[in-house]
Every structure is written in structure tokens, then in C-alpha cells.
Amino acid sequence: MSELEPTKWEIMAAIISREIKDGEVMFLGMSTGGVTMLLHTYVPGVGLALARRTHAPDCAIIYTDSPDMERILGDNLKVILDANYYLGEIDIGLSSCAQVDKYGNQNIVCIGDYHKPRVRLIGPVLQPTHLAYFKREIIAIDHEARNFVDKVDFISGVGYQDLGPKSREKLGLPGTGPCMIMTDLCVFDFPRETRTATLKWIYPGVTVDEVRKNTGFVHDYIPKRVPEAPLPTQEEIRLIREELDPRGLLLPR
Amino acid sequence: MSQLKEKLYSLAEAAKLVKDGSTICLVGRTARANHPMAFVYELVRQRVKDLTIIAVNNGLSIDLLCGAGCVKRVETSCVGLEEFGLASNFRRAVERGEIEVAEYPEDLVMPRFYATAHGLPFYPVRALFGTDILKYNEDIKEGISPIDEKPYSALPPAKPDWVVVHAPIGDTKGNVLFFIGAGYSPIWELEATRCTRNNIVTVERIVPHDQISRYIPTQFSRSYLPTIPEFRTRVIVEAPFGSHPSSLTGVTEADNEFLGMYAKAGRARLKGDPEPWKNFLGKYVYGCGTHTDYLKLVGAEVLAKLRDVGGDLI
Numbered sequence: 273m274s275e276l277e278p279t280k281w282e283i284m285a286a287i288i289s290r291e292i293k294d295g296e297v298m299f300l301g302m303s304t305g306g307v308t309m310l311l312h313t314y315v316p317g318v319g320l321a322l323a324r325r326t327h328a329p330d331c332a333i334i335y336t337d338s339p340d341m342e343r344i345l346g347d348n349l350k351v352i353l354d355a356n357y358y359l360g361e362i363d364i365g366l367s368s369c370a371q372v373d374k375y376g377n378q379n380i381v382c383i384g385d386y387h388k389p390r391v392r393l394i395g396p397v398l399q400p401t402h403l404a405y406f407k408r409e410i411i412a413i414d415h416e417a418r419n420f421v422d423k424v425d426f427i428s429g430v431g432y433q434d435l436g437p438k439s440r441e442k443l444g445l446p447g448t449g450p451c452m453i454m455t456d457l458c459v460f461d462f463p464r465e466t467r468t469a470t471l472k473w474i475y476p477g478v479t480v481d482e483v484r485k486n487t488g489f490v491h492d493y494i495p496k497r498v499p500e501a502p503l504p505t506q507e508e509i510r511l512i513r514e515e516l517d518p519r520g521l522l523l524p525r
Numbered sequence: 526m527s528q529l530k531e532k533l534y535s536l537a538e539a540a541k542l543v544k545d546g547s548t549i550c551l552v553g554r555t556a557r558a559n560h561p562m563a564f565v566y567e568l569v570r571q572r573v574k575d576l577t578i579i580a581v582n583n584g585l586s587i588d589l590l591c592g593a594g595c596v597k598r599v600e601t602s603c604v605g606l607e608e609f610g611l612a613s614n615f616r617r618a619v620e621r622g623e624i625e626v627a628e629y630p631e632d633l634v635m636p637r638f639y640a641t642a643h644g645l646p647f648y649p650v651r652a653l654f655g656t657d658i659l660k661y662n663e664d665i666k667e668g669i670s671p672i673d674e675k676p677y678s679a680l681p682p683a684k685p686d687w688v689v690v691h692a693p694i695g696d697t698k699g700n701v702l703f704f705i706g707a708g709y710s711p712i713w714e715l716e717a718t719r720c721t722r723n724n725i726v727t728v729e730r731i732v733p734h735d736q737i738s739r740y741i742p743t744q745f746s747r748s749y750l751p752t753i754p755e756f757r758t759r760v761i762v763e764a765p766f767g768s769h770p771s772s773l774t775g776v777t778e779a780d781n782e783f784l785g786m787y788a789k790a791g792r793a794r795l796k797g798d799p800e801p802w803k804n805f806l807g808k809y810v811y812g813c814g815t816h817t818d819y820l821k822l823v824g825a826e827v828l829a830k831l832r833d834v835g836g837d838l839i
Contacts (some may be wrong), residue, residue, distance in 0.1 A: 357632065358652075387622070391611075394604060395603040395628060396602055397630065400656050401630055401632050405652065428656060443654050445655065
């Protein structure tokens with residue numbers, strides 16, 4: 273039997289799956305459709321289902337409104353309807369945004385000056401609470417240069433500011449902040465020493481140059497050696513394709 | 526004209542209660558669920574001006590009112606149209622500096638109503654540290670807790686002149702019941718209407734008071750929950766399909782085709798072509814004398830398809 277080649281969406285779903293520990297609760301907010309829907313809802317949804325079918329049978333999901341995904345994943349999702357955000361009952365949140373900066377601050381309010389914006393976006397929704405109280409946050413966005421800025425135009429989700437390793441305590445926020453930025457090209461993380469976005473993995477077939485060309489960050493975010501992202505196992509790919517999303521309705525193939 | 530003691534109003538009579546410059550709370554959720562749209566259309570027909578709108582998480586209702594020039598200020602967490610894109614009329618109004626926005630995260634809107642309902646001067650929260658909401662929303666103040674001596678942010682109470690909600694069923698005295706759908710409870714409607722007696726409730730159907738008890742659950746398996754008691758309802762209006770084109774949980778589904786057409790008209794205007802939006806307002810709002818005219822225009826076939834099979838209303 274020949275080896276199954278994972279798609280980038282399957283790679284991302286498997287990364288999310290491994291981020292989830294057994295018994296954890298993940299929160300998905302609402303999404304605006306298109307690629308964002310895929311990155312911010314379907315990929316993590318399949319990731320969670322994959323975790324339940326492998327190492328984390330008791331992890332659960334809480335989310336606003338994705339009836340299609342719920343129909344397709346069925347019992348592979350364990351959906352709960354309520355959790356107390358403020359007492360740390362959410363372990364992992366997912367956010368997407370129009371801008372993210374090197375400190376992991378996110379913006380979904382406006383582009384340009386707040387009082388005279390070039391583009392008015394939707395508004396903060398639940399993002400402040402995600403970043404204040406959820407234990408950790410995965411930022412999932414499509415990889416366009418304009419999404420990665422030195423400083424966001426409006427902070428609606430708080431990252432680490434320039435406060436270093438103890439930034440969250442200094443800010444008075446109980447959540448530990450963003451743990452990764454996941455895009456359709458690569459993954460960034462926020463190493464404890466610097467708490468600034470650093471390129472962690474690139475997907476197979478993606479070059480560091482391609483990332484550089486499509487990333488607006490101006491700080492030094494590319495380490496000397498950037499490893500390829502860990503790939504899903506053959507069994508994980510099989511589970512996704514045969515049992516979780518057999519018709520490929522969630523993750524395009 | 527209805528007597529004050531009598532709560533049964535027409536949409537037109539009810540909308541006249543909302544004067545220019547009023548603050549209204551429009552409960553609804555996300556871009557296209559549970560919005561009191563029949564009432565909102567009527568506000569537009571009556572050309573109400575300078576409204577301040579308090580809301581939790583919105584799209585359609587606020588976008589329409591912005592697109593018709595009825596709004597001065599919006600206090601909410603979100604105005605967007607989900608898969609239909611950004612709310613172009615809202616966006617246009619903000620970008621042109623025509624309306625003010627006060628940002629409140631979704632989960633920090635109801636605390637403003639708790640403050641009002643409990644007669645408190647503010648509601649303390651700790652979710653906003655480090656955000657620019659504290660920088661730009663001047664109504665949120667900083668304080669130090671006298672108990673743990675740590676900082677908090679004080680949210681102002683919500684003080685709407687009117688709260689407007691749409692519900693499945695009510696009676697002639699103003700008792701109102703909601704449907705409990707999967708993953709949905711009418712908690713926002715409940716909390717918002719608790720903070721005032723100036724509640725305007727539109728419902729799919731009004732039944733005589735002596736019949737409402739038929740719908741009140743006698744056991745936990747029944748799916749209706751009595752939510753707004755009569756003494757808290759100032760006005761009740763019968764408006765079937767009163768949330769169209771948004772959904773009403775357990776009763777009707779959202780009209781996605783209509784929403785697509787709506788979003789496209791707004792987008793054209795944002796990009797400099799005002800005609801589609803003018804045509805939309807002309808056809809579906811100003812061109813309809815009443816809500817019944819609007820429903821005729823949308824068409825029985827379309828409306829029949831939107832009935833949610835899960836919602837056995839009567």
C-alpha cells in the first residue's frame with residue numbers, strides 16, 4: 273500500500289489535535305465564511321475530533337454556530353453548551369483577526385485610525401475574554417502580508433505587549449496568552465524568553481522565503497533553522513479521510 | 526388608537542413610541558438570528574432619527590438602521606453579516622464619521638443590564654486590561670476594588686428607553702413565551718427585559734390570555750419557557766414572520782437568499798453605486814405600507830419553506 277500524503281489542512285488539524293490534552297475544552301467562536309471558516313472552524317473541529325479518536329477521548333468543544341460541521345462530525349465531537357470562561361473552564365480558544373502583531377495582539381475592530389478608520393471591521397465580539405481568560409489561544413489566520421503588522425491598529429485581543437516573560441501577570445490577565453499563530457503556510461509560536469512571534473514550523477513544500485515574502489512583521493522572527501511541521505501519522509490521515517470527513521466536506525483534498 | 530391600559534398595539538403604533546434621539550435595545554443574536562425585524566422595518570418607515578442602539582452581537586438590524594440614516598450611536602460587540610461579509614451600511618457610516626461606536630465585548634453587554642436590574646451604579650469586570658477598548662470607550666472607567674485592592678474596569682449600566690424583542694408567542698395581557706432550541710436559550714431577552722418595564726414585544730402569534738397556559742410547560746419535556754411576565758410587557762404586537770429575513774430559533778429559519786441580496790445591495794453602495802440599496806429600501810421598506818405588504822412581497826412560497834419543522838408553534 274502506498275503512503276498517504278497529507279494535505280496542509282490535515283497537517284494543521286493534526287497539529288491542533290496534538291495541542292489538545294485529554295479532558296480539555298476548546299472554544300470556537302463564530303466565523304465569517306470562506307478561508308477563515310476553514311482555518312478557524314473546520315480545521316480545529318477536525319483536529320478535536322481526531323484528538324478524541326486518538327489520545328484525548330474526553331476532550332470537548334463549545335462553539336457558537338457551525339451546524340454543518342456538527343452534522344458531519346456527529347459523535348466524533350463532544351459538544352458542551354456552557355462553560356465559565358472566567359474560572360478557566362476553557363483550555364484552548366481559537367481566534368481569527370484582520371491584523372496580528374509581534375506580541376500576539378489581535379485586531380478585529382478597524383484598520384487605520386479608530387476615529388476615522390479606512391475599514392471598519394465587525395467589532396471585538398468575544399476576543400477580549402478569549403485572551404484574558406482562556407488558558408491558551410490559537411490564532412488562526414490566512415497568510416497575507418497585510419495581516420502581520422508591527423503594531424495592530426486596535427488591540428481587541430491582548431497578547432504579551434513588550435512586557436517580556438511575566439507580561440500576563442503584569443497585565444493582570446489569568447490566561448497564558450496566545451500559544452501559536454497557525455496560517456496556511458506555517459506556524460509561529462511565542463517563546464517564553466522573548467514572548468514575540470517566532471517562526472516555528474513550515475509545512476512541506478513551503479520555503480522560508482515564501483513566508484518572508486508574505487509576512488509583514490519587521491522584527492527578526494526567523495530563527496537560523498526552521499524545521500518542517502510534524503506530519504500526521506498514516507493512521508491519523510486514514511481517520512480523517514475515512515471516518516471523520518469521508519466526503520471531504522470540511523477539509524478540501 | 527390603543528388605550529394605555531390596553532397592550533395590544535399595531536406595529537405602526539408601537540414604533541411611534543420610539544421618539545427621535547431615543548436609546549433602544551435591540552435583542553437578537555449574531556448576524557441573522559432572532560432580530561425584531563418587522564419592528565425595525567417600521568422604525569425605518571417612520572423615519573426615526575438619531576437612535577442610540579444597545580445590543581449584544583448584531584448584524585442585520587443595526588446595518589439596516591444605519592443604511593436608512595436612523596442611527597446616531599451604536600453600543601455593541603459586533604456588527605457583521607457572517608458569511609455574507611462585513612455589514613456594509615454600518616461600515617460606511619462609521620468610516621464616514623456619521624455614527625459613533627462604543628465597543629463592548631459580547632460577554633460584557635449583559636453585565637450592563639445586570640447593573641441596571643440590580644440598581645447598581647456600575648458592573649466591575651477584569652477582562653479588558655491591555656485592550657484599546659479602555660482607551661476609546663470613555664464610558665468605561667477604571668477603579669480599584671476596596672475588597673482585594675486590585676484594579677477593575679467599571680461598565681456603565683444599560684439604560685434603554687425601550688427594549689425590543691421578537692418571540693414566538695404571547696397573550697393579550699403580555700405574557701411572552703420563547704422556544705428553547707438546540708444550544709439556545711432566550712437568556713439575553715430575559716436579562717434585557719428585566720431591567721425595564723418599557724418592553725416592546727413582537728410575537729409570531731397572540732393568543733387570548735386564558736389560552737396561554739396551554740403553552741406553559743407542565744413538565745420538563747415541554748419546550749416552551751415562560752419568559753416575560755405580563756407586568757413587564759408594555760406593548761405586545763402580533764407580527765408573523767416578524768424576524769424575517771433573520772431566523773427565530775425553533776420557529777423559522779433565516780432566509781439566506783434574501784440576506785445575500787441584502788448584503789449585495791449594501792456592498793454596492795459602499796463601493797459607490799447607491800442604486801441597489803435605494804431600490805432595496807424603496808421596494809421592501811418604504812414601498813410596503815405594512816408588515817403584511819412586506820410578507821406578500823417576500824411571498825408565501827418562500828415563507829412556507831422557512832418554517833422550522835422543529836417548531837410546532839400552535
